[in-house]
Amino acid sequence: MSGNTFGTLFAVTNFGESHGPAIGCVIDGCPPGMALSEADIQADLDRRRPGTSKFVTQRNEPDAVEILSGVYEGKTTGTPIALLIRNTDQRSKDYGNILQTFRPGHADYTYWQKFGIRDPRGGGRSSARLTAPTVAAGAVAKKWLKAKFGTTFHACMAQIGDVVIPFESWEHVPNNPFFAPVADVSALETFMNELRKSGDSCGARLRVVAQNMPVGLGQPLYDKLDADIAYAMMGLNAVKGVEIGAGFASVSDRGSTHGDSLTPGGFQGNKSGGVLGGISTGQDLDVSIAIKPTSSILIPRDSIDVSGAPTEVITKGRHDPCVGIRAAPIMEALLALVVMDHALLHRAQCGDVHVDTPDIAAANRA
Incomplete structure (x- = not known):
């Protein structure tokens, strides 16, 4: 099954199934000499892992990461880093009733049509469980980028269902189970309690920001930084839309106000989302x-079985009523993987380039 490796110079190959013995990834291309331990990775995995609140799936996985290779005496060697996360709380019997049917909105039908076989336990390979190795790999990238450029990543919930969440401060995000940037999450708790009781689910909108970004990452045409960001985000389970900067609000804007004016003191706005011409x-x-x-x-919802006969499907098991609640750490990881790969690509091609024009974005950060 192809399509399991992300990145060019910082390449991450993801493996495993939701109810298999373990999941994990192999990172190829991590620069040598960086101090790395399980603790550096575990913090982000703990933010993503299931069973952390009553508002997410109650599957209780410790998501304890093991470094199997690529680190010697506490430092990366430049060789492939293998990361393993064991599955310990599977309940495969919950999926016995969908062995011969397809869940609406899920990947059951398309996997069956493509491969002629599928693993129905927890969705198998299509499960959001497979985002854990992505978060682990992202933690490695985040550490290198912070040490090299001071780059940091912050994600939050901006809307859940029809409840819009105003942005107050990044400081609030770690203090509630919704990754919401607000001090008071009582309205979100009420909404989610009612949703759970109804047996239904909802969508979400999330935002991620990379701060202290280096200038010049990305290529002019097919490997644009924003194109790779969109590609990465669309690879996250259940994502149906991506916006960069002003996004779809750009449609109603005017050219006279949309372009971010440049001044000696920095950019006057950031409707571009930090990318111009793919760089x-x-x-x-x-x-x-x-x-x-x-x-x-x-x-209950209408569906068909493998013979094409009509049937009704009820999905039992432990599921997130809103998968977006645990998506913030995954967004951070995906953006970090894109930035990391482009940082290494830029270093390879343009590492010795020097221009006299000042980095005006640095003025914004000062």
Whole structure:
């Protein structure tokens, strides 16, 4: 099965199934000499892992990461880094009733049509469980980028269902189970409690920002930084839309106001989302995604079985009523993987380039 490796110079190959013995990834191309331990990775995995609140799936996985290779005496060697996360709380019997049927909105039908076989346990390879290795690999990239450029990544929930969440401060995000940038999440708790009782699900909108970005990352045409960002975000389960900077709001804007004016003191705005012509401006990368409602719900829905006969499907098991709740760490990881790969590509091609024009985005950061 192809399509499991992301990146060119910082290449991450993801493996495993939701109810298999383990999941994990192999990172090829990590620069040598960086201090790395399981603790550097575990913090981000703990933010993503299931069972952390009553608003997400109650599958209780510790998501304890093991470094199997690529690190010697606490430092990366430049050789492939193998990361393993064991599955310990599978309940495969919950999926016995969908062995011969297809869940609406899920990948069951397309996997069956493509491969002629599928693993129905927890969605198998199509499960959001496979985002854990992505988060692990992203943690490695985030550490290198912070040490090299001071780049940091922050993601938050901007909307859940029809509840829009105003942005107050990044400081609030770690203090609630919704990754919401607000101090008071009581309205979100009420909404989610009612949603769970109904047996239904909802979608979400999330935002991720990369701060202290280096200028010049990305290629002019087919390997544009923003194109690779969109590609990465669309690879996240349930994502149906990606915006960079002003995004779809650009449609109603005017050219006289949309372009971010340049001044000696820095850019006067960031409607571009930190990318011009596919190349980073040095401003914050600003990306938003739209996530569809969870497909696995308790409400009966019409479907067909493998013979094409009509049937009714009820999905049992432990599922997130909104998969977007745990998506913030995954967004950070995906953006970090894109930036990391482009940083190494830029170093390879343009590492000795020097221009006299000042980095005006640095003025914005100062």
